[in-house]
Amino acid sequence: MAIKVKTIVDIKAEATVISHSRTDVAIRDLTVTIDEPIARGGTNLGPSPTETIPVALASCLSVISHKVADNLGVTLAYMSIDVVTKFDRRGVALIEEVQVPFPQIDVEITVTTDSTPEEIELFKSDVGRFCPVSKMIRQSGTVVNENWNVTYT
Numbered sequence: 001m002a003i004k005v006k007t008i009v010d011i012k013a014e015a016t017v018i019s020h021s022r023t024d025v026a027i028r029d030l031t032v033t034i035d036e037p038i039a040r041g042g043t044n045l046g047p048s049p050t051e052t053i054p055v056a057l058a059s060c061l062s063v064i065s066h067k068v069a070d071n072l073g074v075t076l077a078y079m080s081i082d083v084v085t086k087f088d089r090r091g092v093a094l095i096e097e098v099q100v101p102f103p104q105i106d107v108e109i110t111v112t113t114d115s116t117p118e119e120i121e122l123f124k125s126d127v128g129r130f131c132p133v134s135k136m137i138r139q140s141g142t143v144v145n146e147n148w149n150v151t152y153t
Contacts, residue, residue, distance in 0.1 A: 019043075050092070053102060053137070054083040060133035061109065068126040074119050077153065078112035100141040110149040120150055 021042035022035040036042025084106045091098035
């Protein structure tokens, strides 16, 4: 008998507000602390809410890249992902509403592989097609610039 995989699932997060700047969020069997830096009145025990955007993007790109690589038979001997996010703080500073608070995100992806350039082009395309965080960010109006540095061995 084949196992049917659920295609739509609920992801439940329960937040406990510790202070004006710190929130502990339970998800699965984990607790994630979201906090502001000391300079903004926080205790610096975790990333700020807005810092979780580049964290989520980098980690999602990593997970999806490895899934796509496995699916296509692409070898990733080395991979690093650097993300620089431009953040328009006028909204969080209550100056004015900002329609696209993250106008630009630059992603630098470095890969070492023994796969062919053609395989890597398909790999890169599939990563873009299947990374949900990247898709959500792009569809919000944010310009995402990806620069791939590929070393072939």
